[in-house]
Amino acid sequence: xxxxxxxxxxxxxxxxxxxxxxxxxxxxxxxxxxxxxxxxxxxxxxxxxxxxxxxxxxxxxxxxxxxxxxxxxxxxxxxxxxxxxxxxxxxxxxxxxxxxxxxxxxxxxxxxxxxxxxxxxxxxxxxxxxxxxxxxxxxxxxxxxxxxxxxxxxxxxxxxxxxxxxxxxxxxxxxxxxxxxxxxxxxxxxxxxxxxxxxxxxxxxxxxxxxxxxxxxxxxxxxxxxxxxxxxxxxxxxxxxxxxxxxxxxxxxxxxxxxxxxxxxxxxxxxxxxxxxxxxxxxxxxxxxxxxxxxxxxxxxxxxxxxxxxxxxxxxxx
Ligand SMILES: NC(=O)c1ccc[n+]([C@@H]2O[C@H](COP(=O)([O-])OP(=O)(O)OC[C@H]3O[C@@H](n4cnc5c(N)ncnc54)[C@H](OP(=O)(O)O)[C@@H]3O)[C@@H](O)[C@H]2O)c1
Numbered sequence: 001x002x003x004x005x006x007x008x009x010x011x012x013x014x015x016x017x018x019x020x021x022x023x024x025x026x027x028x029x030x031x032x033x034x035x036x037x038x039x040x041x042x043x044x045x046x047x048x049x050x051x052x053x054x055x056x057x058x059x060x061x062x063x064x065x066x067x068x069x070x071x072x073x074x075x076x077x078x079x080x081x082x083x084x085x086x087x088x089x090x091x092x093x094x095x096x097x098x099x100x101x102x103x104x105x106x107x108x109x110x111x112x113x114x115x116x117x118x119x120x121x122x123x124x125x126x127x128x129x130x131x132x133x134x135x136x137x138x139x140x141x142x143x144x145x146x147x148x149x150x151x152x153x154x155x156x157x158x159x160x161x162x163x164x165x166x167x168x169x170x171x172x173x174x175x176x177x178x179x180x181x182x183x184x185x186x187x188x189x190x191x192x193x194x195x196x197x198x199x200x201x202x203x204x205x206x207x208x209x210x211x212x213x214x215x216x217x218x219x220x221x222x223x224x225x226x227x228x229x230x231x232x233x234x235x236x237x238x239x240x241x242x243x244x245x246x247x248x249x250x251x252x253x254x255x256x257x258x259x260x261x262x263x264x265x266x267x268x269x270x271x272x273x274x275x276x277x278x279x280x281x282x283x284x285x286x287x288x289x290x291x292x293x294x295x296x297x298x299x300x301x302x303x304x305x306x307x308x309x310x311x312x313x314x315x316x317x318x
Pocket of ligand 1: 050
């Protein structure tokens, strides 16, 4: 299936990136720096997007043509479990304020981001767009998923009720320069890089990881994802949320071995099989997004090397 292409030209546009200090936001700002556009940003200290009045004032003042909504309260399982009010309230407020203010102050395009956790826990893998709402969420991220679902619907309703070019992308798990290397957000690639780097520095004879290593996960390089997001802003005319996928699916065991190799850790890698494995597989179906003539370009090995380079330059060195 190939889809008819109606191009929305970004040239000369004023583009607001909400959440520009995050993994996605930073990559969007980098990708936009190669384009002939005006990029608008504001840190959380300048503009807390939970504040409806300030968000409307900011968007009214700057009048962006395009809004890329990459601001969210993000966290791992433990944070989601213990702070469900924060995950639901903050994310509902951020998304509602930005989407409504963008609509009221003249933005013609808005890209919102959902995530793979808003699909039902038991849905068939790889997760297709039409599996949404066919079953309950994974309980450990229910609050986050509820906010993501509501925000997705709001973009869709602005499209249907007001004819706005607003839409939601559902990226698969992302990794790359700008990622967070603490364990808190539960991002496995930066956590493993940190773990093996520390083990190498401290001459540890072995590293033990949780589970059997057999589950598979899909990862998309952040620079490819940012280019993909701009591609969909330019080319996607639909109102249905669409996956941004086609990353590398790999077992956690192979991932551990690959990262140990890139980091240069030569000790033993053990698996504590008494610890839980989590979902056996997690990936997003890419058929629809590939029909829009988009493909990721970076090999997994290159992406991991760039990520380790970033870690050495900006995380380990500080
Ligand atoms: N990373 C992934 O693998 C992935 C996969 C699928 C979807 N997504 C989606 O992509 C979006 C961005 O994720 P990310 O990984 O880039 O997250 P991130 O690195 O945690 O960045 C989040 C951004 O939002 C900002 N923010 C948080 N609360 C705010 C508030 N109240 N007011 C203003 N700004 C606020 C943060 O500012 P501070 O830095 O100042 O806190 C930061 O700039 C999220 O919607 C997420 O669901 C991410």
